Amino acid sequence: MAVTNIHPIRATTGKAIRYILDPDKTGNGLYVESFMCEGKSDRAARQFKEFRENFGTGRSTTEAQHIIQSFAPGEATPEQAMMIAQLLCSRLLKDQYQYIIAIHNDHEHVHAHIIFNNVNMQTGRTFETEENQGKKPDRAWAKLRKISDEICKKAGLSVIENPKYGKGISHYEWEQ
Numbered sequence: 001m002a003v004t005n006i007h008p009i010r011a012t013t014g015k016a017i018r019y020i021l022d023p024d025k026t027g028n029g030l031y032v033e034s035f036m037c038e039g040k041s042d043r044a045a046r047q048f049k050e051f052r053e054n055f056g057t058g059r060s061t062t063e064a065q066h067i068i069q070s071f072a073p074g075e076a077t078p079e080q081a082m083m084i085a086q087l088l089c090s091r092l093l094k095d096q097y098q099y100i101i102a103i104h105n106d107h108e109h110v111h112a113h114i115i116f117n118n119v120n121m122q123t124g125r126t127f128e129t130e131e132n133q134g135k136k137p138d139r140a141w142a143k144l145r146k147i148s149d150e151i152c153k154k155a156g157l158s159v160i161e162n163p164k165y166g167k168g169i170s171h172y173e174w175e176q
Contacts, residue, residue, distance in 0.1 A: 008062040014045035020102040020113035031103035048117040056119040060126040070111040085112040
């Protein structure tokens with residue numbers, strides 16, 4: 001079963017990308033893919049920043065978002081995890097955000113890391129503004145879980161039945 005998590009990156013995008021691209025964790029870079037940015041940590045972080053500065057609203061302190069999608073031990077191959085992560089990005093991010101996918105296969109459970117720019121390439125708005133507002137079932141973490149579960153079911157992987165919604169709050173609510 002895939003367990004998902006999403007959290008904002010506020011100051012260490014380059015460091016986070018360096019971590020997920022570690023060759024010892026990604027089959028020497030075999031399980032890495034990028035969209036609208038280079039697949040190298042320093043360059044991707046710089047491209048994210050340049051886009052935010054040139055086209056973003058400048059109102060958010062969040063630089064990027066980090067998704068982790070972990071599969072049960074022995075349930076998914078790195079290739080399956082990459083395919084599922086690609087579909088997840090396609091459905092959640094809709095080709096509107098720069099991103100990097102890295103599949104880690106250095107543990108008994110394969111897991112995907114996805115780091116994407118917080119600024120939408122088409123609107124210049126932040127991910128929080130466009131995707132993380134409203135009631136709990138409409139927020140990004142709930143959408144992420146739902147999309148991940150749908151993709152995993154189609155791929156023949158297990159999912160968490162009857163998941164309990166956590167105490168997720170929007171960034172605005174958290175700041176208040």
